[in-house]
Amino acid sequence: MSLLKVENVSKVYKSDRFLWGQQRITEAVKNVDLIIEEGTCLGLVGESGCGKSTLGKVILGLLKPNEGEVIFQGKNFCKSNGRRQYGLRRDLQVVFQDYSSSVNPKHNVEKIISEPIRNYLKLSPLEEKKKVLELLEIVGLNQNDIKKYPHQFSGGQLQRICIAKAIALKPKLIVLDEAISSLDVSVQAQILNLLLSLKEQFHLSYLFISHDIEAVSYIADRVAIMYLGRIVEEAENIKNLEELKHPYSKKLLASVLNPYPEEGKFLDSSFDEVSISKQISCGCNYIERCEKAMEICHQQVPTFNSVAEGHKIACHCEGI
Structure with missing residues (x-):
């Protein structure tokens, strides 16, 4: 299948239609x-x-x-x-072209990537943070980035964050x-x-x-x-x-x-x-x-x- x-x-x-227009x-x-x-x-x-x-x-x-x-x-x-x-x-997940509009500028990396995890997986706060750290490493970012905000990243780094969010649920x-x-x-x-x-x-x-x-x-x-x-x-x-x-x-x-x-x-x-x-x-x-x-x-x-x-x-x- x-x-x-x-x-x-x-x-x-x-x-x-507007007035007589088609x-x-x-x-x-x-x-x-x-x-x-x-x-x-x-x-x-x-x-x-x-x-x-x-x-x-x-x-x-x-x-x-x-x-x-x-x-x-x-x-x-x-x-x-x-x-x-x-x-x-x-x-079924998605990665959009506009990486800056795909993330909430008021949320840090941990909250951005953990959103789908919270929606579908019942993890403790410690397990959730560990999962986010693993995802950051997988997409080539530093684990110290977990508390940073979107404006602190380049375009390529932001797109990596979006990819990490997309693969969070495998x-x-x-x-x-x-x-x-x-x-x-x-x-x-x-x-x-x-x-x-x-x-x-x-x-x-x-x-x-x-x-x-x-x-x-x-x-x-x-x-x-x-x-x-x-x-x-x-x-x-x-x-x-x-x-x-x-x-x-x-x-x-x-x-x-x-x-x-x-x-x-x-x-x-x-x-x-x-x-x-x-x-x-x-x-x-x-x-x-x-x-x-x-x-x-x-x-x-x-x-x-x-x-x-x-x-x-x-x-x-x-x-x-």
Whole structure:
């Protein structure tokens, strides 16, 4: 049994009508199917506004989907009652992008990290403090930091505190929502290595949400590419990113700068801003930016086609 199954999930936002104006409908997530096996990391990649974080919030139960189901540990998380959700949440944690907003500035480190422990575990004050000290050591912080406050830490250190809080209950799945994007490059590498180490140590599973396709390829076992609410490509064990086939995936790769500036790199000038001309899509979402668009792309939403073992894309150009 898979740890997490996302089945045909859609999330639509509707704006209020104002006088004679029309109601605006935004399809943030559209008929998404995903599976995460226990002990694996799924990397979800896409540019800002593609619906990655919205999907993450639906999985976490912070947003209700308009359609579809989120099955976590064999139970429908979205339709579970409060008591059952309380039990499931112990095994489902999150690390957000904004580490400063994820902690209470009036609480010290001990109180921040011990919050989930107090909610779920009945420990004495001495046992609770010992647990917090162990967690600080695991994430690479000094035990003397236990009485410090958030303003006394750097961004990377604060994110380590957030990670310590997320692993406090040894959950099954952690949603990492742009967890490294606001950090310096050198600190990003440290956090990625820490996450990989914790994954092995505690047999964790991750949903790693990011716009950084190279970071995703470093940490993830599987990669899913998302564009305007839809998954357009999924691939297992991608070691060479050049193996990605979808036109949008290739655009994402083209946007990655060369680590050796003196060699130079040609940047695709056609990588423009997202433009949505229709409120509800009836064909391929990517048609307005695709150089290979055909007549069928205007009329029919592409379905997944297998291009190799464990590798499938949603594109008419590859399926015909």
